[in-house]
Amino acid sequence: MDDILDIQNVSKQFGPRQALNQVSFKLGSGTITGLLGSNGSGKSTLMKLIAGLAWPGSGRISILGVPVGVESKKLVSFMPDVPVTESWMNIGDALRFQQDFYPDFDQAKALRMLDFMKLRTADKVRTLSKGMNERLQLTLALSRRARLYLLDEPIGGVDPVARTKILNALMEFYEEDSSILLSTHLVTDIERIFDEVIFLKDGEIVLHRPVEELRQEHGKSVDELFREVFAEC
Numbered sequence: 651m652d653d654i655l656d657i658q659n660v661s662k663q664f665g666p667r668q669a670l671n672q673v674s675f676k677l678g679s680g681t682i683t684g685l686l687g688s689n690g691s692g693k694s695t696l697m698k699l700i701a702g703l704a705w706p707g708s709g710r711i712s713i714l715g716v717p718v719g720v721e722s723k724k725l726v727s728f729m730p731d732v733p734v735t736e737s738w739m740n741i742g743d744a745l746r747f748q749q750d751f752y753p754d755f756d757q758a759k760a761l762r763m764l765d766f767m768k769l770r771t772a773d774k775v776r777t778l779s780k781g782m783n784e785r786l787q788l789t790l791a792l793s794r795r796a797r798l799y800l801l802d803e804p805i806g807g808v809d810p811v812a813r814t815k816i817l818n819a820l821m822e823f824y825e826e827d828s829s830i831l832l833s834t835h836l837v838t839d840i841e842r843i844f845d846e847v848i849f850l851k852d853g854e855i856v857l858h859r860p861v862e863e864l865r866q867e868h869g870k871s872v873d874e875l876f877r878e879v880f881a882e883c
């Protein structure tokens with residue numbers, strides 16, 4: 651299995667605050683990995699470093715052997731935890747904007763995803779509900795032909811029906827030669843889609859295992875384990 655992502659001894663500090671401490675892991679292709687941690691555990695910081703939007707204090711990150719920089723950005727599609735669209739846009743504008751910005755944007759896939767998500771190109775971005783907006787942001791991120799998708803809290807704050815729809819879309823439109831790293835602290839609803847999970851606690855990895863192994867070994871769901879590990883957070 652080829653490594654899509656390779657992270658070696660990455661640390662990041664904000665003033666006195668150690669946001670990430672000696673983080674190392676690899677992700678193979680064809681995997682959906684949950685990056686799980688409580689508030690402030692360092693999930694968004696790690697995603698930004700992988701996306702090349704911030705720099706680590708120390709350590710190395712590469713995507714398919716390419717060190718993070720201008721070239722690696724062509725391999726990575728990032729859905730940040732804040733919308734990438736502007737309020738004046740309609741959904742059609744958002745698609746055109748994304749296509750201008752990213753040559754690998756697959757317009758036909760985006761239109762199929764919009765249909766699945768029950769969104770229309772004429773819809774105004776400012777009139778979308780939070781759940782609808784998250785469906786749009788996911789459509790924009792997954793419609794790039796990237797090798798690594800970084801999805802920062804794609805189901806944060808949406809109702810269970812919208813969550814199911816978003817997760818179904820992920821499974822339906824995910825390309826098997828790529829990998830997804832998805833951060834969340836809403837473990838119950840989402841654990842069914844993970845192949846592997848990483849628990850990040852106070853900026854350190856405390857567990858990185860295939861989900862099936864965990865279930866067999868501990869006889870517990872990922873959510874139950876998560877609650878044990880993060881009980882005091």
Ligand SMILES: Nc1ncnc2c1ncn2[C@@H]1O[C@H](COP(=O)(O)OP(=O)(O)OP(=O)(O)O)[C@@H](O)[C@H]1O
Binds near residue numbers: 664667669695
């Ligand atoms: N730009 C910044 N300046 C200063 N401190 C920061 C900055 N970004 C993050 N931090 C700090 O780094 C730590 C990790 O933050 P991060 O946003 O990565 O956590 P998170 O796991 O994504 O949290 P959440 O689940 O609440 O989104 C926190 O203590 C946060 O306050």
